[in-house]
Amino acid sequence: xxxxxxxxxxxxxxxxxxxxxxxxxxxxxxxxxxxxxxxxxxxxxxxxxxxxxxxxxxxxxxxxxxxxxxxxxxxxxxxxxxxxxxxxxxxxxxxxxxxxxxxxxxxxxxxxxxxxxxxxxxxxxxxxxxxxxxxxxxxxxxxxxxxxxxxxxxxxxxxxxxxxxxxxxxxxxxxxxxxxxxxxxxxxxxxxxxxxxxxxxxxxxxxxxxxxxxxxxxxxxxxxxxxxxxxxxxxxxxxxxxxxxxxxxxxxxxxxxxxxxxxxxxxxxxxxxxxxxxxxxxxxxxxxxxxxxxxxxxxxxxxxxxxxxxxxxxxxxxxxxxxxxxxxxxxxxxxxxxxxxxxxxxxxxxxxxxxxxxxxxxxxxxxxxxxxxxxxxxxxxxxxxxxxxxxxxxxxxxxxxxxxxxxxxxxxxxxxxxxxxxxxxxxxxxxxxxxxxxxxxxxxxxxxxxxxxxxxxxxxxxxx
Amino acid sequence: xxxxxxxxxxxxxxxxxxxxxxxxxxxxxxxxxxxxxxxxxxxxxxxxxxxxxxxxxxxxxxxxxxxxxxxxxxxxxxxxxxxxxxxxxxxxxxxxxxxxxxxxxxxxxxxxxxxxxxxxxxxxxxxxxxxxxxxxxxxxxxxxxxxxxxxxxxxxxxxxxxxxxxxxxxxxxxxxxxxxxxxxxxxxxxxxxxxxxxxxxxxxxxxxxxxxxxxxxxxxxxxxxxxxxxxxxxxxxxxxxxxxxxxxxxxxxxxxxxxxxxxxxxxxxxxxxxxxxxxxxxxxxxxxxxxxxxxxxxxxxxxxxxxxxxxxxxxxxxxxxxxxxxxxxxxxxxxxxxxxxxxxxxxxxxxxxxxxxxxxxxxxxxxxxxxxxxxxxxxxxxxxxxxxxxxxxxxxxxxxxxxxxxxxxxxxxxxxxxxxxxxxxxxxxxxxxxxxxxxxxxxxxxxxxxxxxxxxxxxxxxxx
Numbered sequence: 001x002x003x004x005x006x007x008x009x010x011x012x013x014x015x016x017x018x019x020x021x022x023x024x025x026x027x028x029x030x031x032x033x034x035x036x037x038x039x040x041x042x043x044x045x046x047x048x049x050x051x052x053x054x055x056x057x058x059x060x061x062x063x064x065x066x067x068x069x070x071x072x073x074x075x076x077x078x079x080x081x082x083x084x085x086x087x088x089x090x091x092x093x094x095x096x097x098x099x100x101x102x103x104x105x106x107x108x109x110x111x112x113x114x115x116x117x118x119x120x121x122x123x124x125x126x127x128x129x130x131x132x133x134x135x136x137x138x139x140x141x142x143x144x145x146x147x148x149x150x151x152x153x154x155x156x157x158x159x160x161x162x163x164x165x166x167x168x169x170x171x172x173x174x175x176x177x178x179x180x181x182x183x184x185x186x187x188x189x190x191x192x193x194x195x196x197x198x199x200x201x202x203x204x205x206x207x208x209x210x211x212x213x214x215x216x217x218x219x220x221x222x223x224x225x226x227x228x229x230x231x232x233x234x235x236x237x238x239x240x241x242x243x244x245x246x247x248x249x250x251x252x253x254x255x256x257x258x259x260x261x262x263x264x265x266x267x268x269x270x271x272x273x274x275x276x277x278x279x280x281x282x283x284x285x286x287x288x289x290x291x292x293x294x295x296x297x298x299x300x301x302x303x304x305x306x307x308x309x310x311x312x313x314x315x316x317x318x319x320x321x322x323x324x325x326x327x328x329x330x331x332x333x334x335x336x337x338x339x340x341x342x343x344x345x346x347x348x349x350x351x352x353x354x355x356x357x358x359x360x361x362x363x364x365x366x367x368x369x370x371x372x373x374x375x376x377x378x379x380x381x382x383x384x385x386x387x388x389x390x391x392x393x394x395x396x397x398x399x400x401x402x403x404x405x406x407x408x409x410x411x412x413x414x415x416x417x418x419x420x421x422x423x424x425x426x427x428x429x430x431x432x433x434x435x436x437x438x439x440x441x442x443x444x445x446x447x448x449x450x451x452x453x454x455x456x457x458x459x460x461x462x463x464x
Numbered sequence: 465x466x467x468x469x470x471x472x473x474x475x476x477x478x479x480x481x482x483x484x485x486x487x488x489x490x491x492x493x494x495x496x497x498x499x500x501x502x503x504x505x506x507x508x509x510x511x512x513x514x515x516x517x518x519x520x521x522x523x524x525x526x527x528x529x530x531x532x533x534x535x536x537x538x539x540x541x542x543x544x545x546x547x548x549x550x551x552x553x554x555x556x557x558x559x560x561x562x563x564x565x566x567x568x569x570x571x572x573x574x575x576x577x578x579x580x581x582x583x584x585x586x587x588x589x590x591x592x593x594x595x596x597x598x599x600x601x602x603x604x605x606x607x608x609x610x611x612x613x614x615x616x617x618x619x620x621x622x623x624x625x626x627x628x629x630x631x632x633x634x635x636x637x638x639x640x641x642x643x644x645x646x647x648x649x650x651x652x653x654x655x656x657x658x659x660x661x662x663x664x665x666x667x668x669x670x671x672x673x674x675x676x677x678x679x680x681x682x683x684x685x686x687x688x689x690x691x692x693x694x695x696x697x698x699x700x701x702x703x704x705x706x707x708x709x710x711x712x713x714x715x716x717x718x719x720x721x722x723x724x725x726x727x728x729x730x731x732x733x734x735x736x737x738x739x740x741x742x743x744x745x746x747x748x749x750x751x752x753x754x755x756x757x758x759x760x761x762x763x764x765x766x767x768x769x770x771x772x773x774x775x776x777x778x779x780x781x782x783x784x785x786x787x788x789x790x791x792x793x794x795x796x797x798x799x800x801x802x803x804x805x806x807x808x809x810x811x812x813x814x815x816x817x818x819x820x821x822x823x824x825x826x827x828x829x830x831x832x833x834x835x836x837x838x839x840x841x842x843x844x845x846x847x848x849x850x851x852x853x854x855x856x857x858x859x860x861x862x863x864x865x866x867x868x869x870x871x872x873x874x875x876x877x878x879x880x881x882x883x884x885x886x887x888x889x890x891x892x893x894x895x896x897x898x899x900x901x902x903x904x905x906x907x908x909x910x911x912x913x914x915x916x917x918x919x920x921x922x923x924x925x926x927x928x
Contacts, residue, residue, distance in 0.1 A: 043507060043534070044842075044895045051894075056538055056548045057914060068532045068911035070507070070898075074520055084520045084876050087849040165857065178645040280886060290587035378508075382846070383894035384884050392631060397887040400864035412548050419883030420848050422744060423861040430515075430847035431508045434534075436911070447900070450521060 009108055015090040025216040026449045031368030031440065032316075032443035033348040033462045034359045035097070035454075038352050039090055040334030040345075040379035042433050048342060048383050048416055052293070055410040061353045061360070063371050071451045072432050073377050074183070078104035081112040083329040087430040090334070091155040093376035093451060094147035095107055098122070100455030106167070108143065108189065109151040117151035117186075121325055121458055122198060128463055131199040131324045133312040137255045137305060138331035139205025141189040144376060148195040148327050150189045152179050159190045159208035159220065181214050190220045199324075200315045202248035202308040204255040206233065221249075235303040238311055243318045248308070256298035257332045259347025262291040267340035267402035267418050276396055285396035290405040290413045293343035305330055305355040313362050323368075325462055326356055337379040338425040345381065363438060369382065371438040372445075374454065378429035384417040494789040495832030495904065496780075498773075498823045499561070503554055503608055504798025504809075504843035506897050507551035510519050511805060512847050512880055513813035516757070519874040524567045525817045525824070526837050529900040535915045536839050536896050542568035545576040551894040554798070555619040557840035558611035558913060562586070565918030568633070572607065572653065573615040579642070581615035581650075585601050586662060586791055592927055594786045595663040597776040601719045601769060601812065602795035603669025605653040608840060612791050613660040614653045616643050623654045623672035623684065645678050654684045658691055663788075664779045666712035666772040668719040670697065685713075699767040702775055707782045712772070715870050720762035721796045723811025726755040731804035731866035740860055749860035754869040755875045769794055769819040777826050787832075789926055792819055799845040802889040806868040806880040809845065827902060834925045835902040835908075838918065842893035848881040 022108055038045070075092050077083040090103045098120040104112035109120055122132045136145040141158040149287035156167050157176035165174045179185035186192050190208040193201055209221040225231060229247040232238045238248050240376070268288040275283030303311075309328050310375050316324040321451065330352035336344030356373060363369040386405065390397040401419020408414050435454065437445045444457055499779040502509070541547040541557050553569045560566055562584040569575035573584055586596045600609040605622040619629050622638035629638045643649035650656050654672040657665055673685040680687065689695060693711040696702045702712050739747030767775075773792050780788040794816035797924050800808030810924070820837060827833040849870065854861040865883020872878050884891035899918065901909045908921055 046891070047536075047895050050896075051548075051550055056536065056550060059912065063912050066911055068534060070532060072511075072514075072520065084515075084874055085850075086515055086520060086847055086876065091854070277847075339653050349762075378847075380846075382844075382884065383550055383842075385891050385894075386549075387886060388887075389553070389891055390885075390887055390889070395887070397885050399884055400886050401883050410548055412550065414550050417884060419865050420846065420863055420881060421852060421854075421861050422864050423854055423859070425854070427849050427853055429508070430513050430849075447530055448523065448527050 003301070015239045020298060030323065030463065031370055031461055032366060033325050033372070033458050034144050034362070035325070035327045035368045036352060036356055036359065036371070036373045037144060037327065037329045038333050038349060038373070038375050039329060039331045040337050040377060040428065041330070041349060041352070041375035042378035042429070042431050044381055044383055045333055045345055045379060046434065048381060048414065049346045051383070051414050052346045052406060052408045053350055061356050062436055065373060066435040066439050067441045067445050069358065069435040069437070069445050070448050071374060071435045071454060072448070072452050073430065076102050076104055076112050078112045082110065082388040087428050088377040088393040089143065089428065090376050091143035091147060096146040096451040097376070097454045099150045100209065100452045100459070102452055106155050107153060108146045108155050110153055113283065115122045115153050120148055121407070121455060121462070122149045122196060124459060124463060125325045130322060130462070131316045133200035133326040134198050134203070134317050135305065135308045135312050135327065136329040136331050138203060138329065139208060139253050140193065140201050140203035140249065140337070141205045141208045142254070142331065144329045144331060145203060145327065146189045149198050150192040151186055152176055152189060158205070159211050160188045160214045161211045163188055177299060188213055194224045194229070200246045200312045202246070202303070202312060204236070204249065204251040204253055206249040206446035207252040209249060234301040235307060236301060238303045238307060241311065246311070246315050248303070250302055253412070254332060254335060256302055257296055257336060257344045257348055258299050258304070258351055259293045260296040260342045261341060261343040261359065261404065262294055265291050267342065269329050270398040271398065271401055272398070281395050283396060287398065288403060288405055290407050291343070292407050295344060296446060305351040306358050309355040309358045313358070323462060327457070330355070334379055337381045337418070340402045340404065340418040340426060342381060342406055363440070368440065370440045372435065372441065372454065375433040376434040378431035378433060380418050380420040380426035380429060382417045384415050386413045386415040397422070413438070465514070475783040486702070491550045493740055494787065494927065495834055495925055496830065497789050497834045497926045498826070498837065499791045499922060500816060500820055500823065500835070500837045501558070501608060501683045501791065501793045502797050502813060503795045504801050504841060504892065505794070505813065505816070505839035506842035506893070506895050508845050508847055509809055509813060509843060510798055510898065511800065511827045512845060512878065513810045514868060515847070516810045516876050517873045518813055519872070525820050526900055529837060530903050531901040531905045531909050533899040533901070533909050533911050535838060535899045535918060536912070537894065537915050538566040540566055540568055540576050542571070542576045551892050552841040553607065553892065554840050555607035555611060558608040560915040561840070561918045562612045564916045564923070566916055567801065570619050571617060572619050574617055575753050579617050581644040584612055584658060585919060585926070586613045588923060588927060589789045590661050594926065595780045597664035597780050597788065597790040598662050598667070599769070599772045599776050600667040600793040600795050601792065602667060602674055602793065603672060603717050604657065604667035604713065605669045605672045606718070606795065608793045608795060609667060609791065611652045611793060613662050614652055614656040616640055616653060616656070621652050622669070623675050624652045624678045625675045633768050646672060651678055656682060658688045658693070664776045666702070666708045666710070666767070668713065668715040668717055670713040671716040673713060686864050698765040699771060702767045702771060705775065707779065710775070710779050712767070714766055718796060718799060720766055721760055721800060721808045721812055722763050722768070722815055723757045723807045724760040725805060725807040725868065726758055729755050731806065731868035731880065733866055736860065736862070745859050747860060751862065752867060752869055754871050755807070757810060769815040770822050773819040773822045777822070788927060789922065794819070798843055801845045801882070804866045804868065804882040804890060806845060806870055806912060827904070832904060834904045836899065836905065836918065836921070837901070839897040840897040842895035842897060844882050844884040844890035844893060846881045848879050850877045
């Protein structure tokens with residue numbers, strides 16, 4: 001994709017599209033946008049995956065994208081929206097990208113403090129008669145995908161049975177009652193998905209579609225069928241699905257990941273000797289045994305992100321060649337890192353890289369397609385020395401956290417450290433995160449953006 | 465600095481320089497290179513400094529550079545040079561940038577395994593009659609600066625008295641005896657600096673110049689004066705220094721940093737209650753008190769990196785307008801992070817940003833000057849949530865490492881976590897690191913490089 005080729009192809013397809021625009025009398029033939037989000041995919045995650053998959057000198061496909069930027073992740077305090085918070089969650093960071101507005105932790109397409117609905121890129125696309133697609137390996141009602149089509153005060157309200165309760169993570173009572181349809185709201189996230197008009201929605205989260213819809217004797221799933229969605233629930237069905245609106249729900253909640261650690265091992269704590277427990281300058285320490293990554297036996301008839309991406313692209317273009325917006329999320333880079341499962345994160349980053357190959361292939365025949373690859377926030381995992389800097393002194397020096405020692409493809413042990421807390425699940429981090437683009441982003445993706453400016457880039461390209 | 469302006473200015477000065485080249489009959493008027501290295505300056509360090517200095521929505525000057533790339537940091541095993549190692553030290557990573565060759569931990573300008581001298585960019589510049597400058601806040605004989613002018617098997621051999629010994633960090637006997645001049649070698653690092661012909665060398669490390677030079681009754685410092693170096697030792701002297709070769713040594717070893725934590729506090733361990741020590745699900749925890757950053761009282765008559773950079777630029781151009789190579793290192797972003805001193809790292813990143821302003825101002829009147837800003841490797845510090853994701857549950861969730869809670873300029877507490885080990889000093893990390901450039905890098909700085917390719921970029925620009 002040289003600049004020269006790009007410019008020629010942009011010129012060529014620009015001319016064709018100008019001609020077509022007069023036929024359809026829309027102003028929306030500027031080019032499609034494929035936004036690929038690696039949840040928690042900061043530079044540590046990418047380096048860890050690169051070392052494992054292609055070696056430290058190798059390049060992943062994301063590494064080969066020609067334009068590099070970085071995004072400042074912004075969050076504000078719900079109780080005081082003038083106050084910055086330095087570490088995001090997926091709800092507020094995805095809302096930044098979907099709406100261009102900075103909001104508070106846990107919010108889906110709504111503003112901090114006053115809880116107003118924020119117009120999202122899916123709605124703007126629909127207003128222009130463009131189709132949209134949402135793909136995720138999380139529940140399709142989870143924070144990242146939901147932020148692109150829904151408006152609700154709290155990410156927890158994923159289905160009609162979850163509109164009131166408590167959130168164990170975020171120290172707040174869940175009360176989405178103002179969002180109940182009976183109160184003039186838009187309903188739960190799964191209900192909002194069906195009402196949103198998204199053309200293709202593929203992911204996990206079947207359990208959020210089996211409750212009865214609010215005030216109805218039909219389940220959300222039955223309403224989806226009534227609204228014209230074809231339903232598929234495994235890779236085989238997805239591969240054979242026909243034209244038209246498509247809802248794929250491939251697991252009860254988060255989809256099983258492709259890889260796991262040997263015997264499902266996660267990172268483990270180094271084991272200090274008795275003497276070392278008495279005094280840190282004495283004794284010795286036993287590090288966890290190195291492990292291979294292996295296939296996850298639960299990954300059966302689960303569609304890959306590539307297959308979901310390819311199917312979404314097919315469905316979005318099978319009736320006409322109008323532009324579209326497609327968001328693809330590899331969700332479990334983050335979720336596996338929370339659980340200190342480095343092999344899980346690596347496998348899901350591999351899946352993301354393969355879905356990028358699908359997007360790039362599509363863009364070859366649709367050269368105005370803007371491909372953006374980014375993350376939503378940083379994650380805990382750090383690539384640390386397998387042999388401490390201080391291995392020369394007779395004192396056991398080791399991480400206070402959990403470490404996974406992984407045998408990589410180039411025959412080296414890679415140490416991945418998780419040490420943001422000692423609880424069941426690690427924290428996010430506040431680092432600025434990668435933003436990459438194909439050549440189509442030339443001139444519109446500067447070297448650094450705030451995360452809400454990603455919305456502006458998408459909007460300018462899709463709707464200019 | 466729009467692309468259009470850039471191209472015009474490049475064209476214009478290219479034409480002038482072609483004309484000048486025939487006068488001087490050298491092929492070296494392509495443009496100068498200023499390489500600014502933040503030691504350990506990964507994206508976490510930059511985000512932490514940004515939040516403190518200009519707020520989460522603000523931009524540092526490095527954030528405003530128009531071209532963004534990233535560098536894969538490569539290291540190999542000295543005992544098996546075919547084997548990758550995933551976390552570098554400053555010696556091998558600076559050698560990558562200075563020579564274009566991947567080497568092993570601790571090596572300065574020499575190859576892994578067979579210990580061959582590697583030609584560096586300073587030597588190539590001198591062969592073309594170009595001047596060079598080396599600026600660092602570390603000892604000027606420390607690993608990063610040394611890699612640009614010296615060749616020695618081990619970074620520890622900084623002066624004639626340190627050629628044989630043991631290195632407590634790297635589990636090896638120090639034996640630079642093959643590098644002794646009496647054995648046909650180039651001598652210790654401080655001796656090599658004097659012999660290198662570097663025109664301007666400014667930094668710490670006076671103690672490495674006071675020993676007698678090998679086989680001589682003169683100190684290295686006396687030899688430096690004999691070789692024509694003017695010697696300065698504080699900011700006042702530096703500011704008043706005249707033309708010609710200049711050696712500035714402003715402290716015995718590493719220069720004092722500009723900032724420190726309140727009352728010199730570093731990050732501290734959270735303090736669990738008695739009950740929590742009995743069982744992790746019980747009791748409570750007390751987090752370290754928030755702190756301000758304050759001026760370091762030891763920072764007296766110490767030249768700023770900006771002043772060193774400005775003086776180096778003046779000295780490199782005061783006799784003629786020929787191109788030059790200047791390396792500027794803010795060394796203590798890393799050294800302070802090793803010590804879990806977030807305020808120290810922030811202050812030294814601020815210093816780097818201010819030296820970039822000096823470089824950019826110089827480039828305004830010398831528009832072919834390529835400015836590169838990069839790091840050498842990642843560091844331990846992580847920006848973590850001030851309020852854990854799990855603050856809603858009645859269990860104390862806290863880092864197993866050390867945390868600094870810092871009051872930022874926007875009135876928010878920022879939590880910086882250090883948890884790669886529990887020893888006196890944190891580890892490096894293996895993350896790929898930022899590489900930024902001014903517009904002059906357009907076309908020669910791709911979106912991703914390996915660290916040795918930074919050498920190729922410098923060489924192509926300086927010597928084309």
